[in-house]
Structures are given as C-alpha cells and as structure tokens.
Amino acid sequence: MRQFLRRQRYLIDYSLSALARRPGKHLALLLVYTLVVFLLASVMLFTQSLRREAALVLAQSPEIILQRQIAGRHDLMPAEYLDRIGRIRGVSAKYGRLWGYFYDPAVRANYTLMVPPPGSPAHGEPAPGDIVIGAGIARTRGLEVGDYLSLRSARGEPFAFRVAALLPHSTELVSTDLMLLGADDFRRFFAFPADRFTDIVLQVRNPREVRKVAEKLSLALPDTRPILREEILRTYDAVFGWRQGLVFVLMGGMVLAFVIFAWDRAAGLSGEERREIGILKSIGWETGDVLRMKFWEGAILSLTAFFLGYLLAYAHVFYLSAALFEPVLKGWAVLYPDFRPIPFVDGIQVATLFFFTVFPYTVATIVPIWRTAVTDPDAVMR
Amino acid sequence: MIELRDVKKVFNQGRGNALWAVRGVTLDLEPRQVTVFTGPSGSGKTTLLSMIGALSRPTSGRISLDGTLLSNLPERFMTQVRRRTFGFVFQRFNLIRGLTVLENVMLPAYPLAPDYGDLRRRARALLAQFGMDAKADDKVEWLSGGEAQRAAICRALINAPLILIADEPTANLDSARSRELIGLLGELQDLGKTVLVASHDPLVFESARVSRVVELRDGLLAEDA
Amino acid sequence: MLLSPAVLALNGVSFTVTLMLVLAAGFALQVVRHWDLTSGSERQLELERRTYLIATLVTWSFAAAVVSLLLFVYNAEQMATQFVGAMCATGVLNAHPLGWPTLFLKILIFFAGAAWLMLNRLDNQAPDYPLVRVKYWLLLGFLPLAALEAGVQLGYFLGLDPDVITSCCGSLFTADGDGVAATVAALDPGWSLAAMYGLGLSVLGLGTVHGWRARRGASGVGFALSGALAFAAALAAIVSCVALYVYEHPHHHCPFCILKGGHGFIGYWLYLPLFTATALSLGVGLISGWGHIPSLTAAVQADGQRFTAAALALFALFYGVATYAILTSNLTMTGVWW
Numbered sequence: 001m002r003q004f005l006r007r008q009r010y011l012i013d014y015s016l017s018a019l020a021r022r023p024g025k026h027l028a029l030l031l032v033y034t035l036v037v038f039l040l041a042s043v044m045l046f047t048q049s050l051r052r053e054a055a056l057v058l059a060q061s062p063e064i065i066l067q068r069q070i071a072g073r074h075d076l077m078p079a080e081y082l083d084r085i086g087r088i089r090g091v092s093a094k095y096g097r098l099w100g101y102f103y104d105p106a107v108r109a110n111y112t113l114m115v116p117p118p119g120s121p122a123h124g125e126p127a128p129g130d131i132v133i134g135a136g137i138a139r140t141r142g143l144e145v146g147d148y149l150s151l152r153s154a155r156g157e158p159f160a161f162r163v164a165a166l167l168p169h170s171t172e173l174v175s176t177d178l179m180l181l182g183a184d185d186f187r188r189f190f191a192f193p194a195d196r197f198t199d200i201v202l203q204v205r206n207p208r209e210v211r212k213v214a215e216k217l218s219l220a221l222p223d224t225r226p227i228l229r230e231e232i233l234r235t236y237d238a239v240f241g242w243r244q245g246l247v248f249v250l251m252g253g254m255v256l257a258f259v260i261f262a263w264d265r266a267a268g269l270s271g272e273e274r275r276e277i278g279i280l281k282s283i284g285w286e287t288g289d290v291l292r293m294k295f296w297e298g299a300i301l302s303l304t305a306f307f308l309g310y311l312l313a314y315a316h317v318f319y320l321s322a323a324l325f326e327p328v329l330k331g332w333a334v335l336y337p338d339f340r341p342i343p344f345v346d347g348i349q350v351a352t353l354f355f356f357t358v359f360p361y362t363v364a365t366i367v368p369i370w371r372t373a374v375t376d377p378d379a380v381m382r
Numbered sequence: 383m384i385e386l387r388d389v390k391k392v393f394n395q396g397r398g399n400a401l402w403a404v405r406g407v408t409l410d411l412e413p414r415q416v417t418v419f420t421g422p423s424g425s426g427k428t429t430l431l432s433m434i435g436a437l438s439r440p441t442s443g444r445i446s447l448d449g450t451l452l453s454n455l456p457e458r459f460m461t462q463v464r465r466r467t468f469g470f471v472f473q474r475f476n477l478i479r480g481l482t483v484l485e486n487v488m489l490p491a492y493p494l495a496p497d498y499g500d501l502r503r504r505a506r507a508l509l510a511q512f513g514m515d516a517k518a519d520d521k522v523e524w525l526s527g528g529e530a531q532r533a534a535i536c537r538a539l540i541n542a543p544l545i546l547i548a549d550e551p552t553a554n555l556d557s558a559r560s561r562e563l564i565g566l567l568g569e570l571q572d573l574g575k576t577v578l579v580a581s582h583d584p585l586v587f588e589s590a591r592v593s594r595v596v597e598l599r600d601g602l603l604a605e606d607a
Numbered sequence: 608m609l610l611s612p613a614v615l616a617l618n619g620v621s622f623t624v625t626l627m628l629v630l631a632a633g634f635a636l637q638v639v640r641h642w643d644l645t646s647g648s649e650r651q652l653e654l655e656r657r658t659y660l661i662a663t664l665v666t667w668s669f670a671a672a673v674v675s676l677l678l679f680v681y682n683a684e685q686m687a688t689q690f691v692g693a694m695c696a697t698g699v700l701n702a703h704p705l706g707w708p709t710l711f712l713k714i715l716i717f718f719a720g721a722a723w724l725m726l727n728r729l730d731n732q733a734p735d736y737p738l739v740r741v742k743y744w745l746l747l748g749f750l751p752l753a754a755l756e757a758g759v760q761l762g763y764f765l766g767l768d769p770d771v772i773t774s775c776c777g778s779l780f781t782a783d784g785d786g787v788a789a790t791v792a793a794l795d796p797g798w799s800l801a802a803m804y805g806l807g808l809s810v811l812g813l814g815t816v817h818g819w820r821a822r823r824g825a826s827g828v829g830f831a832l833s834g835a836l837a838f839a840a841a842l843a844a845i846v847s848c849v850a851l852y853v854y855e856h857p858h859h860h861c862p863f864c865i866l867k868g869g870h871g872f873i874g875y876w877l878y879l880p881l882f883t884a885t886a887l888s889l890g891v892g893l894i895s896g897w898g899h900i901p902s903l904t905a906a907v908q909a910d911g912q913r914f915t916a917a918a919l920a921l922f923a924l925f926y927g928v929a930t931y932a933i934l935t936s937n938l939t940m941t942g943v944w945w
C-alpha cells in the first residue's frame with residue numbers, strides 16, 4: 001500500500017512537471033475545458049436557484065386555492081361560497097382574495113395588483129390611496145417612497161396612488177411586478193363587483209389531509225376547481241428540470257465539440273512528446289505506468305478546470321446575478337427581476353455536471369492515451 | 383551468461399515489405415566483459431541489442447539470461463526484468479528536455495517507487511562518481527555532448543543493473559570524449575558490470591578495454607555469413 | 608422527465624458504458640481467437656497491447672457505473688417532489704415497475720465489475736496470462752448485463768409518469784402490504800437482527816479461516832457465499848430493523864432516507880463498507896479457484912489474503928456502525944417486539 005501510494009506520488013510529480021513544461025498546449029485545453037464547465041454550471045446553478053426561490057416563495061403560499069369556473073373558464077368567486085364551504089375538518093383558515101393584472105401602457109408592462117391577504121408578513125392592508133410596490137415597478141417608473149403613481153382606472157378616470165413602501169429585495173423574483181393596495185381601492189379601480197372575490201384560499205395544516213379536503217370541496221361546490229400547492233410545486237419542479245435539460249441538450253453540441261477537441265489534443269502529440277514517452281518506455285517505464293501517468297495528467301487538468309469553471313459559475317450566478325443570461329431572459333418581461341439568489345451547492349448537481357464534462361473528456365482520451373502508451377520501447381534507438 | 387539460440391527478427395511480417403533484420407544468430411556472451419558488436423550500417427546491431435536488452439522480442443529463437451528465458455515474456459514482464467537488469471545508453475543521449483540532470487537520472491526508478499530521499503542520494507552519488515555533481519541541478523539542454531552522455535550513463539546505472547547496453551555511444555562525441563567514454567565503460571567492467579556496445583567506430587572496437595568483438599553482416603554473424 | 612439533466616446524465620453514462628464495453632468486447636473477441644503467447648509475431652504483440660486498452664475501458668466503465676449508482680439514488684431522492692405520494696427515493700422507484708430492477712441491475716454490475724477487475728489483476732501477475740480466455744469470455748458475459756441495465760433504465764425514465772400516485776416508504780414498507788419490500792419490512796426485527804449478526808459471525812469466521820488457509824490454496828467459495836448471504840441479511844435487517852433505530856420511529860422502514868444529512872449520513876457508513884466488503888469477498892471466491900495453476904499459486908495466495916483481510920475489516924466496520932446505530936438510538940424495541 002505504501003509502495004502504491006509512493007508510486008502514484010512519483011507519477012503525479014512527473015505529470016505535473018510535464019504539464020508545466022508545455023504550458024501553451026495545456027493552457028488552451030484548460031481554457032476551453034473551464035469555459036464548458038462554466039457555461040453548464042451557470043445554467044445549472046441559475047435554473048436550480050430559480051426553482052429553489054420559487055419553492056421558498058410557494059412554501060408561504062396557501063395549501064389550496066379555489067377557483068370558480070364557468071364553461072371551463074376562470075370566473076369571479078361569489079363571496080357567499082365562503083359560507084357554503086362551511087366547516088371542513090383540517091382547514092385552519094379560509095378567506096377570499098382580490099388580485100388581478102393591469103397593463104401600464106407608459107412602460108408597456110403588466111403589473112400584478114393585489115390586496116394583501118390577512119396576516120401577510122410585514123405589510124398590512126395599505127391605507128386608502130396608498131400602495132406598496134415591487135422593485136421592478138419602482139425601477140421602470142423611477143419611483144421612490146412618497147412619490148405618486150398615476151394610473152387610468154377601468155372607468156377611464158385617472159387614479160393617483162402614493163407609494164407608501166417598497167417590497168423587500170429578497171423576494172424580488174416574485175414581487176418585482178407586484179403592487180399592493182387596499183380592498184376598497186382595488187374594487188373601485190377595477191370596478192370590481194362588491195360581492196365577488198378573485199378566488200378563495202384555504203389553509204390546511206396537515207399535508208396528508210390536503211387531498212381529502214380538495215375532494216370534499218369539489219363535491220360541495222361542483223363549479224369550482226381546487227389548485228393544490230403541492231401540485232404547483234410539482235409542476236414547477238418538472239418545468240424547471242425540463243427547461244434545464246433542454247438547455248443541456250442544446251449545449252450538447254458544445255460538449256461534443258469539446259470532446260472532439262480533447263480527442264484531437266490527446267491524439268495529436270508533438271514529436272517531442274512522442275519522443276518523451278519513447279524515452280520513458282526505453283528506460284524502464286511499463287505501458288501501465290505511462291497510462292497511469294497520463295491518467296494523472298488528465299485528472300489534474302480535469303479537476304483544475306472543474307473547480308475553476310464551477311467557482312466562476314458560482315460567482316457569476318450568485319454575485320453577478322447571472323449577468324450573461326440577462327439579455328436572453330430580459331426578453332421575457334420588461335420588469336426583469338434584479339435577482340440575487342441565495343448561494344447553495346448541491347451534490348447531485350456536482351455529480352451531474354461531472355458526467356457532462358469530466359466523463360466525456362475521459363472517455364474521449366482513453367484510446368489516444370493508450371496509443372501513446374503502447375509506443376515501442378525500442379523506438380528511441382532508431 | 384546470456385545465451386542466444388537461432389535468434390531471428392522480421393519487421394513488417396506478412397506484408398509486402400517484410401524485412402529480415404536478424405536472420406539467425408546463435409551466441410554466448412560472458413558476464414563481466416566488454417563486448418562490442420560491429421558491422422556495416424543496417425547489419426542488425428541495434429536490432430540485436432534491443433532484443434538482448436529485452437526492449438523487443440525476437441520473432442523466433444530464444445534468448446535466456448542466466449538460464450531464465452526472456453524471449454517469451456509478454457511486454458509487461460519483460461519490462462520488469464529489463465528495468466532491474468539492463469541499463470541503456472543511446473546514440474542521441476535521449477535525455478528529457480526541460481528536466482534537470484538529477485531528475486533525468488532518477489526517472490528510471492519512478493515506477494519502482496523507492497524512498498524519495500534514498501533515490502536522490504543514490505542519484506547524487508552516481509553523478510559525483512562521474513564528475514557531474516556540479517551540473518546536477520542544471521537543465522539537460524545546457525549540457526555539452528560529453529556531459530550529456532555521462533548523465534545518460536548515470537541514468538542507466540540508477541537501478542543498479544548488471545548489464546549495460548550502449549548503442550553507438552560515441553557517434554555524437556569527438557575523439558577525445560570518445561576515448562574518455564571508453565575509459566568509463568572499462569571502469570564499469572571493473573565494477574563487475576557486463577557491457578555490450580554496438581559501434582562501427584574503430585576507436586571503440588580497437589580499444590584495449592574491449593574483451594571481445596562480434597561482427598555482424600546482413601543479420602548474421604560474420605563468421606556464419 | 609427524460610430531460611432533467613441528471614436523468615440525461617444517467618442515460619448518457621449507461622449508453623456510453625455499454626459502448627465502451629462493446630469496444631472492449633470486440634477486442635476481447637480478437638484476443639480470445641488469435642492469442643498465442645509462444646509466438647513472437649507482431650500480431651501477438653499487438654494483441655498483448657490490446658489487453659491494456661481492454662482493462663482501461665473496463666476500469667473506467669466500472670468507475671462510471673459506481674458513480675452512476677450513487678447519482679441514481681440521489682436523483683430518485685430529488686425527484687420525490689414530482690410524484691404524488693413520494694416522499695423519498697423509495698416512492699420514485701415505486702412509480703414504475705422498472706424502478707427497482709434498474710437499481711438491482713446497477714448493484715449487480717457493481718459486483719460483477721469488481722470481481723472481474725480482481726480476476727484481471729490476478730491474471731496480470733502471471734507471465735503466461737493463464738486466464739486470458741476465461742476472463743475475456745466472462746467479459747463477453749458482462750456486456751449484456753450493461754446493455755440490459757441501459758435499456759431497463761431508459762424504459763424506467765421513459766415510463767415515469769408524474770400523475771401516477773405512488774406509494775412511498777411509509778406505505779410500501781409497512782408490514783401489511785404485499786410484495787418483496789413489504790415482506791422484508793414485515794420480517795420479525797428480532798429474527799432479522801439475529802440473521803444479520805449470525806451470518807455476520809459466519810462471514811467473519813469463514814473469512815478468518817480463509818485468510819489463514821489461503822496460503823495452502825483453500826477454496827474461497829465458502830467465504831464468497833457467506834459474504835453474499837451476509838449482504839442479503841444485512842440489507843434485510845437494515846430495512847426491517849436498523850433503519851427504525853436510526854429514524855427512531857417504529858414504522859419507518861426506508862433504506863434510502865438514512866443517506867440524508869438529517870441522520871448524520873450514517874447510510875454511507877453502512878453501505879460503503881458493506882458493498883465494498885461484499886464485492887471483495889465475491890472476488891476472493893472468484894480468484895481462489897485458480898491456485899492450482901503453478902504460475903498463479905503465489906499471486907492467488909497473496910491477493911487472496913490481502914483481499915480477505917480488507918473484506919474482513921470492512922465487514923467488521925459495517926457491523927460496528929450498525930451496532931452503534933442501534934445502541935445509541937433512543938428507540939427501544941426490546942420489550943415491545945421481543
């Protein structure tokens with residue numbers, strides 16, 4: 001065992017010096033390798049943190065949302081349904097919500113207008129005439145606390161709201177286009193019928209009872225549709241995983257190009273390198289020793305590229321807000337969130353990334369390395 | 383004692399350009415002697431030496447060393463025998479550029495993984511023995527031809543082999559350095575090593591230190607041809 | 608489902624490994640056909656050099672298979688949020704009939720690969736490569752296993768349907784269900800513990816005897832067999848009993864949740880030694896049969912002793928960790944169950 005470890009040390013020593021002796025050649029490979037890891041890791045960390053962020057936000061949202069449907073279309077919820085639901089075992093709270101979308105032609109963006117639900121954190125219902133807005137709206141309209149925001153209501157008359165507060169940065173991903181206002185303001189602004197809500201939410205403490213409650217609801221109120229939080233979460237997970245996978249497939253071309261590049265590098269040895277291997281074999285290195293030495297060379301390169309690429313991606317996503325992806329994502333919405341995800345590292349991600357980069361590299365170099373390693377030991381005598 | 387029995391070597395076997403480089407050599411080589419193989423260019427000296435030194439395998443025939451058969455071993459085991467038994471000195475020195483003299487000398491021992499301190503000490507002692515201690519930490523590309531060849535000899539001796547094989551060791555040296563080198567080979571014989579040299583340099587095969595000259599012609603011993 | 612990166616990676620790896628083994632098997636076939644050590648021909652030299660390529664390909668395939676086994680379990684763990692009723696990897700494996708077979712095939716490949724590499728290592732120590740044909744025929748048998756695994760895994764991931772309501776460890780491993788998992792969970796914990804420790808004693812005993820007698824060329828098949836039995840008993844005991852102590856919950860029979868951080872990653876301390884020790888003991892069984900070949904006798908003894916010692920140490924570690932988990936648990940089942 002000691003002998004084994006010592007031999008590996010000698011081989012590592014030699015491959016390090018071999019790498020150092022030809023910096024130009026290996027630097028190019030290292031650069032490309034790092035770039036590939038960086039791009040894949042960025043996509044991965046970015047989508048993963050979007051998904052986590054969404055999950056964190058959803059964690060606070062109610063377990064069940066009840067929507068009314070007419071002819072398969074979403075309709076307003078009569079307030080009396082709250083009473084018709086009555087008492088269901090396991091439901092700890094239920095209330096109607098008021099929310100909707102508003103298109104602001106001044107900035108050509110959609111806002112989400114919402115009356116804060118009872119007991120929502122930090123902000124109670126804003127006083128009449130007051131609003132609380134998300135950072136995206138504040139940025140695009142250049143608003144600060146105390147400024148007035150003027151919008152045209154559903155009846156065509158202008159409405160001036162005073163900005164009472166801004167929503168915290170930490171929830172920007174979901175709150176960037178959010179505008180909170182009082183219930184009366186909401187109804188007047190949208191000319192919303194007084195005896196209706198947008199939907200009804202129910203809180204269920206025990207996750208095992210959620211399905212039971214949903215079943216009872218659809219029996220009691222056949223023209224409604226319950227939406228479960230766990231289902232939203234599931235859809236999110238699937239959608240994010242799917243998006244990420246699609247990007248990976250698109251990037252498959254890049255990985256393939258990298259594999260060909262790595263193959264070419266490993267196969268296209270310079271005369272000098274070939275002679276070096278020949279010398280090693282003639283002075284007593286065995287084919288296996290050369291294979292192992294080359295393996296260490298690849299391992300050193302791979303680990304360096306992997307760590308460099310991963311760290312760069314980490315910095316890119318978590319400290320620079322994925323600046324490189326901004327132009328792509330910005331097309332989705334005018335109110336692009338200034339998004340600072342919470343840093344985290346995940347074993348499954350690292351393992352997957354490893355299989356997308358290091359594994360193809362290794363496979364691509366096996367045959368070329370073997371070809372080098374079986375050089376005739378007497379070649380240097382000719 | 384090295385015994386060769388009807389050793390043959392063919393290159394590109396079964397193809398149109400097949401070439402019989404060695405066509406049946408039977409020979410006994412005594413230990414602790416300096417033997418020189420000579421003959422015209424292309425007569426098979428290098429090919430024969432590489433087979434004796436377990437660098438390559440004969441196409442047919444047998445080579446044995448002190449009674450154990452070498453010629454049938456797979457490469458893996460040939461290498462294991464070779465690195466403990468033979469040391470090699472080449473015409474073009476074949477030192478690895480970019481490494482220091484000391485590192486070059488230590489290289490053949492890497493796969494055997496001896497204690498690092500021990501190995502360094504051995505390498506330095508060898509370099510001192512051949513008057514190279516001042517150059518130990520220089521890069522090999524700065525060495526003169528004579529120095530490079532002495533570094534190569536140190537490298538050949540690092541695993542303490544019994545047999546030293548030198549292929550045209552004087553080809554890149556002037557006559558003064560060549561004489562010096564022959565002197566060194568002679569000293570090795572005094573230390574109990576068997577020395578096998580291939581050369582068509584008269585300075586070598588006419589030297590007084592040479593115990594035996596074997597002449598090759600067209601892949602055969604001159605006496606058989 | 609198929610497009611999640613981890614799933615893409617898993618399928619990519621399995622198919623790449625299959626391809627690598629196809630390549631290796633192709634070369635192996637040539638070697639088996641034309642091998643002639645007495646010949647000094649260039650073709651024989653080329654074949655000998657091919658053996659290095661074959662061994663390298665198999666080694667990397669094996670390494671990839673090991674990592675893919677881990678990734679498979681992690682991924683199942685992570686996908687649990689996408690299935691109704693799944694709380695951990697168990698639920699995700701249950702969501703399609705090919706889930707468990709995929710896992711079992713991966714484990715089988717792990718054992719087969721480890722044993723083959725040990726045989727290869729043994730053969731490489733004899734200058735006449737006496738097992739060259741044996742090991743390459745075995746390799747040809749290994750190939751369909753890898754191909755099957757790749758296919759079954761693909762079928763599993765293609766067939767996964769998030770709308771299927773699956774049952775998870777809570778319901779799957781309850782004693783009143785049916786199927787293998789339920790049967791295992793329903794095992795009397797006392798008996799399963801007794802079986803684990805009993806077979807543990809037998810494997811440690813047989814191993815010690817084998818390590819001692821390997822010098823005289825004793826067969827290691829008994830040791831290998833007891834290793835396999837101890838492995839099965841250990842898994843059964845983990846599901847029916849040890850896991851309960853870890854979770855400190857009398858009905859939670861999940862073999863995967865113990866891998867999570869919440870339980871101090873104790874699962875790794877159980878599974879890594881157990882799997883490695885079992886692989887080593889199977890390998891010992893495989894190599895011990897060749898001591899009668901003169902050029903291998905010494906190597907069989909040396910390797911046999913070395914691997915046996917390593918297997919014994921790892922088995923001992925496993926039983927130590929399992930005992931530790933039981934003793935330090937706040938759950939008391941003695942008196943309640945037996």
Ligand SMILES: Nc1ncnc2c1ncn2[C@@H]1O[C@H](COP(=O)(O)OP(=O)(O)OP(=O)(O)O)[C@@H](O)[C@H]1O
Nearest residue numbers: 382393394401403422423424425426427428429430
């Ligand atoms: N790998 C090879 N493939 C094909 N032919 C070879 C190979 N190696 C040597 N030969 C041929 O074998 C013959 C003997 O070569 P060898 O190098 O042994 O001669 P030599 O006596 O050492 O010549 P010199 O004095 O020029 O070094 C030559 O005709 C050479 O071209």
Ligand SMILES: [Mg+2]
Nearest residue numbers: 427428429549
């Ligand atoms: Mg020559």
